Amino acid sequence: MEASSGLVAGSYRRNELVRIRHESDGGSKPLKNMDREICQICGDHAGLTETGDLFVACNECAFPVCRPCYDYERKDGTQCCPHCKTRYRRLRGHPRVEGDEDEDDVDDIENEFSYAQGGANKPRRREEFSSSSRHDSQPIPLLTHGHGVSGEIRTPDTQSVRTTSGPLGPGERNAISSSYIDPRQPVPVRIVDPSKDLNSYGLGNVDWKERVEGWKLKQEKNMLQMTGKYHEGKGGEIEGTGSNGEELQMADDTRLPMSRIVPIPPSHLTPYRVVIILRLIILGFFLQYRTTHPVKDAYPLWLTSVICEIWFAFSWLLDQFPKWYPINRETYLDRLAIRYDREGEPSQLTxxxxxxxxxxxxxxxxxxxxxxxxxxxxxxxxxxxxxxxxxxxxxxxxxxxxxxxxxxxxxxxxxxxxxxxxxxxxxxxxxxxxxxxxxxxxxxxxxxxxxxxxxxxxxxxxxxxxxxxxxxxxxxxxxxxxxxxxxxxxxxxxxxxxxxxxxxxxxxxxxxxxxxxxxxxxxxxxxxxxxxxxxxxxxxxxxxxxxxxxxxAYLLNVDCDHYFNNSKAIKEAMCFLMDPAYGKKCCYVQFPQRFDGIDLHDRYANRNIVFFDINLKGLDGIQGPVYVGTGCCFNRQALYGYDPVLTEEDLKPNIIVKSCCGSRKKGKNSKKYSYDQKRRGISRSDSNAPLFNMDDIDEGFEGYDDDRSILMSQKSVEKRFGQSPVFIAATFMEQGGIPPTTNPATLLKEAIHVISCGYEDKTEWGKEIGWIYGSVTEDILTGFKMHARGWMSIYCNPPRPAFKGSAPINLSDRLNQVLRWALGSIEILLSRHCPIWYGYTGRLRLLERLAYINTIVYPITALPLIAYCILPAFCLITDKFIIPEISNYASIWFILLFISIAVTGILELRWSGVSIEDWWRNEQFWVIGGTSAHLFAVFQGLLKVLAGIDTNFTVTSKASDEDGDFAELYIFKWTALLIPPTTVLVVNMIGIVAGVSYAINSGYQSWGPLFGKLFFALWVIAHLYPFLKGLLGRQNRTPTIVIVWSVLLASIFSLLWVRINPFVSVTPAANPNAVPGGVF
Incomplete structure (x- = not known):
């Protein structure tokens, strides 16, 4: 019988096995509510061991398989468990097959080579296959006995089970049912063709069909779950054995991971990566052409454009490559509950x-x-x-x-x-x-x-x-x-x-x-x-x-306007933080921000979908997402400034960083580093050991007497955490909870002490511990310090959003919010914690570093961006262009570049699931914010860092909308941030008028070059269109500022008309009788 010949099933109404030829992947079946006494391959009784315990073929998952099916799978089948795909090990009393490991310590020579007779044993093997309890096996503890479940291929009622002397010999026990036939009698096997009427086999009744179909559906569903990529950890061991199916199911589920990585399909990701590489090559050829072909009659315009394009290429690299390994994650709350929060037992959740x-x-x-x-x-x-x-x-x-x-x-x-x-x-x-x-x-x-x-x-x-x-x-x-x-x-x-x-x-x-x-x-x-x-x-x-x-043990921070939209959000985070494979090296779990009360078209990209559903998913595949300031669950030990518990694989150095920066050298700080490493427990081999130990304080320093050594050690801890014995003792409680030696009567007094204004003086708070000081965007610095120490973070995006909040839908409020973020990035750029030069002796991965560099340099893009947005207007007014006349060969690189940009965006939307409208809104606001808030942030940041001129921290208004739906959207609030983008809009409109006027005056031969300039200008205006709508407010209102700008524009157009005088003949010398200012 071949392994792929069909499904083998048994009917308790007939003394036979049936084999249905059916080509199906037939995935593994979930163990939940499974009858442990029934073989899940043939439907017969699983059999017992010589000690009377239930026969267990697979020691990994205890999937119910009888002895004959076990022997058949090892001899002629896949040699693996149908459920967990683990190779079957030879059990005592069963023959040896090719591929079995050497077992010198097993004394079972009489059965080990029973298959050596080959074909002479086939009739006997068929008889063995038809029996449910013919062989002995190595004694395995009885885990449980199952119970029949609807939808399964059921067995006879097992209530009348009695213990008798079995056929295996004196002194051996065998549990049998009174309704079973004699297991020593062979059961005939029939071949069933599904194309024929199953009624002829006695198998065509509706109840039988439903059970078989339900069995196959469960197998397929479990196979889909098993195809995902699980992390390495087994997630715990079974503590003891139970006496019923539910206890065994719980024990089996504790071995399964509480989350899994759902990789992006290769059909989506591979073309995306290929196009990125092609775009990089095309970009190189494009820049080579642009730098080697200047425009001699418009050299300043050409030079400005080339500098801008080089910066845009560099900015694209910083943004693109951290998205090279995007992943999704999935959590299993039921496994978390079975492991730590069983019903009827005290909760073990942290x-x-x-x-x-x-x-x-x-x-x-x-x-x-x-x-x-x-x-x-x-x-x-x-x-x-x-x-x-x-x-x-x-x-x-x-x-x-x-x-x-x-x-x-x-x-x-x-x-x-x-x-x-x-x-x-x-x-x-x-x-x-x-x-x-x-x-x-x-x-x-x-x-x-x-x-x-x-x-x-x-x-x-x-x-x-x-x-x-x-x-x-x-x-x-x-x-x-x-x-x-x-x-x-x-x-x-x-x-x-x-x-x-x-x-x-x-x-x-x-x-x-x-x-x-x-x-x-x-x-x-x-x-x-x-x-x-x-x-x-x-x-x-x-x-x-x-x-x-x-x-x-864990801290979760939210802004006051971010409520729990998902009541199980904490449990979602615990699926990672309490996982044995992740918890010791995960500093925080970041949830995406979702918002209520945003207008339908999200005019100002408040949802920030591109960032949360593309960028953070990409970072999750490297070292984890950045901390965004809210909706984040922290490991308290990571905030205390300690290193993670890393595995041997994690401790391997980054080859690229090592080759670029060299290996870590011992210097004058090596002794201090060694002591810190010891005190933090980074060298522990036991991942279950506590991160801290009071002995670390008691050991003190070598080379000093005991009293002085202990005193110096205590002072070093106080210098780090502050002078609070209660707080210091609490830092040693890795699993949380108040230290048992603490006096409850003194807690409130100590709590007041640790929030006093002078507590942090001469400590490491804000430098190495807790939220890091030095920027108004403390979230970036805090996450960066953790990642630099080697911690990893995790991005959790459950189907139901964990948190929802409010966002400023007013244009001025939105720009002020973006200004604060950009100002914080400039502060970090000009500080000692800048990712460009900080943390190379740590374990920050290269692509993660690029992401942090992009996070702090993006405001500088405002300078080339505003210059590039004004270039179309200058080209139209001066009748010059930034590109010389190009050949057919050179035009290929321009066309390929535009195509690669479009295809990259399309493929990115494909694997991320982001809509094209969200992508376009993000592109528009990138220009709006770049020409306004980011520009101001660059100058304010320079003034604050270099000149010491501080800027006030503005709290974003979170007032409720009481004047109607989206009333805030139409309120006009004047701010200086509106001046630069308004100027860009006006200048480009003037350029369009001037360009069209010049084309009319010059004749139709100049319309070809004009189209390129007009497209350039209209592209800028299209990106600023939401900003223009924000200036206009409601359609039935005309803000005063619009009237002022209208008068100003009319004046500019009048002066420009006089200056250009477009209706004067192009060659007045050829017609001396021409009237100036006319068309004749």
Missing amino acids: PVDVFVSTVDPLKEPPLVTANTVLSILAVDYPVDKVACYVSDDGAAMLTFESLSETAEFAKKWVPFCKKFSIEPRAPEFYFQQKIDYLKDKIQPSFVKERRAMKREYEEFKVRINALVAKAQKIPEEGWTMQDGTPWPGNNTRDHPGMIQVFLGHSGGLDTDGNELPRLIYVSREKRPGFQHHKKAGAMNALIRVSAVLTNG
Whole structure:
């Protein structure tokens, strides 16, 4: 019988096996709810071992296979387990086949060479194939016995199982069913042709067909899952053996990874890479032609264009090659639950601290922050494992009181969310959904309770609005609390640290009597004369206070306007951070940003789809995505500045970097590096060992006496983390939790101490620990430092977006936001942490470094971009061009370059799934931002770094849209950022008028060159079209600025008309009687 001859099945109604010739890939079958006593190949009983335990053929996955099928697969089949594809090992009592490993320690000579007789044994082998328990095997512990499941090829009722003396000899046991036939009798095998009527075989009934089809569908589904690329780790070992199928299924699932990499299909990725290489070659020939063929009568224009094109080529390289290895990822929440969160058992999930940051409640409405907090408190995670910290860096009493109201409303909202499993769990956005909210809801009380909850939320909104209205009028003597004491934060620049625990172990329970996650208000101390480092300083204060109070092993930070759209977002991150293969070397899991309230056509590219769905997926295949400032779950140990636990493969040096930069040399800092390496535990071979050990402090320094050595070691730790014994002890708790030696009565006092304004003095906070200082975009610096140490990050993009937030849809607000990002990049470019020269002794991969370089140099592109956008106008006005007359050979490179650019974009959209509209909006805003915000950022950054002129940090307004749909989109707010792109628009329009006028005056022979110049100018205007619409505002309004520009344009056109005088004859000397200014 050939291995590919068909499907072998058995019927419990007939004493026979059937083999169906059916060409199918027949993938492996999921083990879930599988009957462990039934062979999944022939349907017979799997058989027992000599000790009475269930026969197990595969020690890796325990896929149910009987002895005859096991022997057949090893002798004439694939020699592999049908489920996990692992090669079968020879079991005791079974013959040896070709390819088996040598087993010197196994004393089984009488059975090891039973196949040596060859064909003489065939009748016996067929009899063995028909039996379910003819051979002995090496004793294997009984894992479980299965139960029949609908959709499977079932076996007789196994309830009447008794233990008897079996046919294998005295003293051996065999579990049999009273409804089974004598296993010693051979079972005939029939060949079934599926093209014939199966009724003739007794197999044509509907029930049998449904079972077989269900069996094949499960095999195909499991094969699709197995074709993905799994990471190397097995993900744990089976601890003990169970006595039922469910326990074995859980044990088997703990061996499977909790996530997998879904590679981009080669049919999408290979053409994309080929075109990139071709485009690079074509670009080289194009630049060679441009630099060797100057335009002599327009040399300044030609030189400017060539410099711009060279920079654009360099910028394209920085942007393109980090997208060389794009990947997708998929998580398995069910495997996470089986491994760490089994029902009926204490949860083993790791504690998580969630950070929410806010500054100004007038720009960041309290209702928006409240919805974010409510979505965190209702997250699908054990309540004792979640703590929510709200950082109020503005020390506003409005934020404090609104958080108090939020805590009271959470007692009603959280049980409602968990009872009915609603999504999203931010009430404002849940009740705004225009969907069928009754879909999949089966509880009769849902409609009534939903209406009551909506009314409760509306009353909650009224209370918050009343607080906001009250806060508009600040009393002269300042705010006072309910007990009459002055509010400590009346002076926002000079106030003590404040902490208030609203919910938690000591707080109230919800309406169902269940505990709620902790909700803690934090406002760090501020005093004149101390640097506070804005958001980065506030986040570092949260790291310390959370370590003292709850000490979650992982930290998740979100902006105050980014609510949990997916209640399982934390579990999605835990699929990576708690994975044995990833967790020790993953510094953070970054989620994409998704937004609500954006206009349909996304005029100003607020969704940033190209960045999140193309760039970050590309980086995920290298060393991981960059940190984008929100929606990120951190490994706390990575924020403490420690190195990851790397494998031997990870420790191999980068060949390219080593050849370019040389190997690491020992110098004067080698001793210090060796000590830091020892203290961080980087040289550990055991990945399960804790990252820290108190012995590292107790060991001290060599060469000194014990007391002095310990004192110096303790001082070095205090110099790193600050003078807080409680916090330092918490850093040694790798799995989180408060150190057992900590006195709970002193925690609050210690928490106030670690958020004091002078705590970070003479420490490494902001330099090597926590959020890194030195830029308004602290997220880039923080992620860069982690990657430079060798950490990897992961991009998690679940089907349901994890977080959603608001984005500025107003043109001026959007440009100010882009200005802040670009200014932060310039600050990093001019700092010691610049990726161009920093971190070459670390383990930052080359393509990851290119991505970071592109992240900090992109604002400089504004200079060549604005010059290149003005060139068309100058060409039209002066009747010159940046390209000389080209030959047919030279024109080929121009055509090929344009084609390669178009094909690269098309193939990129193909593998990423980004729409062409999103891609075009991104291209448009690249020009808009480049000619406005990026240009200002370059000059402001130079002034700040070189001249010390600081710029104010502007908080992006997150006000709700109360004046109608997208009212903010049409509001015109004048800012200096609008001047450069408006000038580019006007100059190109003037150039078009001048060019057309000159062509009319010169005759039709000049229309050919004019078309190239006009296309160049119109291409610039097309990119600035959204900006032009933003200037005009609503169609029924005419802003004053438009009137001013119209008058200005009319004046310019009049002066230009007089200067050009297009209707004068071209050769006035040839017609002396011509009238100046006429057409005759």
